[in-house]
Amino acid sequence: MSLINQMKMSVLAKSGNEAFVRSAVAAFCVQLNPTLEVINDIKTAVSEAVTNVIVHAYEEPEKNFVYIEAELFEDSLSIIIKDTGCGIKNLEEAMQPMFTSKPEKERSGMGFTFMQTFTDELEVSSETGAGTTVKMRKYIKKAEE
């Protein structure tokens, strides 16, 4: 499938930027005329990945960046959400449904599960002390013209 469009941006890891980032990524794929459900799935998955950077990656999130890349193909959107934060020591454990390292913050531990169920492909890589990269792909069902 040929690449149609590319987008890169970075914003401070402030919770106030979450709505901006999920809306921006969703707006980026509107040129493929996706269904409302696809748009909502993308917003949800992006929100989870960005929230994790804000909540877990940095000691001082408001002074550090979340990096977002998106590539648009004829049939799909690929999304990368990256940080240069603390990384994840035990990735397998972190990706278990309901696992959270912050139960006292009433986190549900469902972030990775949502990224997985709301997209078609999820790939996470992480290095302690270097950061975490989340890659997702969503196939785009087109809305009726």
Add this chain to the structure above:
Amino acid sequence: MTVHREFWGGRLVIYICGELDESNIDIAREEFDKGIADNPNTVVLEMSELKFIDSTGIGMIISRYKRLKSMGVPMYVKGLKAQTEKVFRMSGLLSIIKIAH
């Protein structure tokens, strides 16, 4: 996001409107807890104006659902829409929290 509550005859209704995420979760949590402090006998989460929720909101709701359950107070959700309905369903919450019509 805006949140407000109504209390009438022991019934607490929490209205959450707009988009709920990490940026405003503390405001929603605080309003919910003020409502619980009034000792309701029933709680309804009214979400017909809620356009977006993610696992941050789900975590806040589950923890209050558990607390209410241990107090013997039933909690219902009302007005779930496309995105919020799917997130509730995928989280498994729809099978434990009752839907009010």
